[in-house]
Amino acid sequence: MRNVEIRIFVALCCAMLLATCAGTAAAQKQSVNPGVNKRFENPDVKAFAGIFEHEGRDAFDHRHEIVKACKIQPGMTVADVGAGTGLFTRMFADSVGPGGRVYAVDISKKFVDYIEETAKHNGLKNVIGVVCEPFDVKLPADSVDLAFICDTYHHFEFPLRTMRSIHRALKPGGSLVLIDFHRIEGKSSPFVMGHVRAGQEVFVKEITDAGFRQVDEKQDLLKESYFVRFEKAEQPDKPSSAP
Secondary structure (H helix, E strand, O other): OHHHHHHHHHHHHHHHHHHHHHHHHHHOOOOOOOOOOHHHOOOOHHHHHHHHOOOOOHHHHOHHHHHHHOOOOOOOEEEEEOOOOOHHHHHHHHHHOOOOEEEEEEOOHHHHHHHHHHHHHOOOOOEEEEEOEOOEOOOOOOOEEEEEEEOOHHHOOOHHHHHHHHHHHEEEEEEEEEEEEOOOOOOOOHHHHHHOOOOHHHHHHHHHHOOEEEEEEEOOOOOOEEEEEEEEOOOOOOOOOOO
């Protein structure tokens, strides 16, 4: 009787594991936030430049502190993922110098074109525009020292697949910086509560599941957002059938 109970227990555990894996795979075939990027299909770039690059936006007000906290060195390759109108792309391009490069990655071709134009206008020859896909940043494998995601992770419709593509793009030991809004019931603004799908704990868990380990957090750097640094792990912490 004892052996029968053990076999039943093992069978139940296997069934639960298969169900979990199937659920993870299915989740990556469906957007976690359908329509969140609709307004970026044909954006008014100048209008968005006014939104992204103005006093009062947390990331803009603390942009110099953010760049300093990223610990960028001359000659590095940085990927600005969700680059928008290129605020941080331009600052990173100055930091890495002529011997480095910055990939300006965005789902909107209009944004990428605008960044390339403004970089050329400002004499920045180390900026490379990349139009990405909703599930892939489209960067060469083992090519990036630092991936930077500011106010963009909550726009990832396929977070695990996108983060796996960033994992592939990072060099061994490469770093990832995440900045996103605090989402706290009763404290965060109605905009954040309605627009951002989850809080810091959920996003950090998703990123570590994709093959990263958290190594640092700047508690007092920003007012409305958090700054968390990760490193690329040798292998993702959890297997997944997602490509």
